[in-house]
Amino acid sequence: MADKIPILKMGRFLLLSIQVDMHDQLALDLQEDLTHQIVRHKAKGVLIDISALEIVDSFIGRMLSHIANVSRILDAKVIVVGMQPAVAITLVELGLSLEGIATALNTEKGMRRLESMVAEDESVGELESGENADTSASAGD
Amino acid sequence: MSSTAIAELLRNHEATLLDVWVAAQRNAGMRLDLMNESTIVTNSAELLRKLTTAAAQGMDDLDAAHWQPVKTLLEQFSFNQSRAGVSPSETATFVFSLKEPLFKLIQEHSAEPLVDIWATTQLLDKLGLYSIECFMSGRESVIREQQESMLELSTPVVELWDGILAIPLIGALDSNRTQIVMEALLEKIVETESDIAIIDITGVPTVDTMVAQHLIKTVTAAKLMGAQCIISGIRPQIAATIVHLGVELGDVITKASLADAFRVALKQQGTRFIAATSR
Incomplete structure (x- = not known):
């Protein structure tokens, strides 16, 4: 295996930035690696930065929605950030509108959105335990 | 010779x-x-x-x-x-x-x-x-x-507010022009990091299935990039045509006027105006 896309853990979130041209094997490896990491770290959210991705095909588009679906089952929110206009147009032309995947313009906005999404989820648990109250309140800000 | x-x-x-x-x-x-x-x-x-x-x-x-x-x-x-x-x-x-x-x-x-x-x-x-x-x-x-x-002249993208863009479309839309509109809008979204884009179609005389299709594509592409689109300025005939053609606008927000769309955009951003105290 020549190269691998690094998955970084940041608190309750996983961060992955696609900086190289995606080929099919790399996408498959990433898919598998990510599912394992989500379970291992009990991640609540995954942020995928594709700002450096300039070429997409239907396979990569499908892979993104596959990752989102798998993550949802594993109770992790997925947000895709920094999609280039050309990539967005291509995906639309391919008929892949990535239903159900949250998107944001850049990593900063994506992180904020992800935090509020996770905080929304946890607001119920907060009442019961009261343990995460502080973190949730600041995250939801 | x-x-x-x-x-x-x-x-x-x-x-x-x-x-x-x-x-x-x-x-x-x-x-x-x-x-x-x-x-x-x-x-x-x-x-x-x-x-x-x-x-x-x-x-x-x-x-x-x-x-x-x-x-x-x-x-x-x-x-x-x-x-x-x-x-x-x-x-x-x-x-x-x-x-x-x-x-x-x-x-x-x-x-x-x-x-x-x-x-x-x-x-x-x-x-x-x-x-x-x-x-x-x-x-x-x-x-x-x-x-x-x-x-190029006919497709200006204007900034209405921090993070709010508007693109007033004037004249007939064909696929070529819509393509340019789409690209201009998406480029500008990246450039200004705007969350909301208002597409105003007050100046568009007719909407057929092709144009509607293109509008939806633009909205979807913007959504993929993380921005939200609001369509404004839909005239009565056009609204009737869209329904008659059976075009599904999906969850796209539509507003009657640019002002209404702008208000929605500001609200989503959490921006509020406070009237100056009267003297």
Whole structure:
């Protein structure tokens, strides 16, 4: 295996930035690696930065929605950030509108959105335990 | 008499030929309002000289390398003519008016006038057609440039507020134009990091399935990038058409006016206006 896309853990979130041209094997490896990491770290959210991705095909588009679906089952929110206009147009032309995947313009906005999404989820648990109250309140800000 | 002989003839009588030719052009109605006479004389002299050089090396094949200087000159001349607004027939006259003086010359000096005249007329016809072709491509490039600048002019993306963009669409939408609109909008979203884009279609006269499709594509593409689109300015007829066509606008927010859309955008951003305290 020549190269691998690094998955970084940041608190309750996983961060992955696609900086190289995606080929099919790399996408498959990433898919598998990510599912394992989500379970291992009990991640609540995954942020995928594709700002450096300039070429997409239907396979990569499908892979993104596959990752989102798998993550949802594993109770992790997925947000895709920094999609280039050309990539967005291509995906639309391919008929892949990535239903159900949250998107944001850049990593900063994506992180904020992800935090509020996770905080929304946890607001119920907060009442019961009261343990995460502080973190949730600041995250939801 | 071969092509070399014709070249010889051209060379020996260059000065007289030039005078008669320019006179013929003047008679044919030279556009002195558009073209300077001295420019025409310079052009004619240069063409004649290059023609002589080229003819000496054979006049059968215009695609041959030695005809290139002549063609380049004609290209430039026709291109300038088309830019100046001269008509195609006037451009062609430039080459065709050389026939009469040249034929007279051949008749006087040639052993076989008919054969030589035929060869020359074929050559000049080809050159004339070539100049028309260049003229046309010059025209087309002008039209293309105008089309492009019109497309760019007609699709401004404006910033209404921090993080709010608006794109007022005016005039008929076709796929080509929508494509440019889409690209301009998406580029601007990236550039300004705007979360909300308002597409105002008040100035769009008709919406058909294609246009609706394109609008939806734009909205979806913006959504993929993380921005939200609001469509505003839908007129009653257009709303009726959209429903009649069965176009599914999905979860796209639509508002009657740009002001309404702007209000929604501000609300989503959490921006609120506070009235200044009255004095």
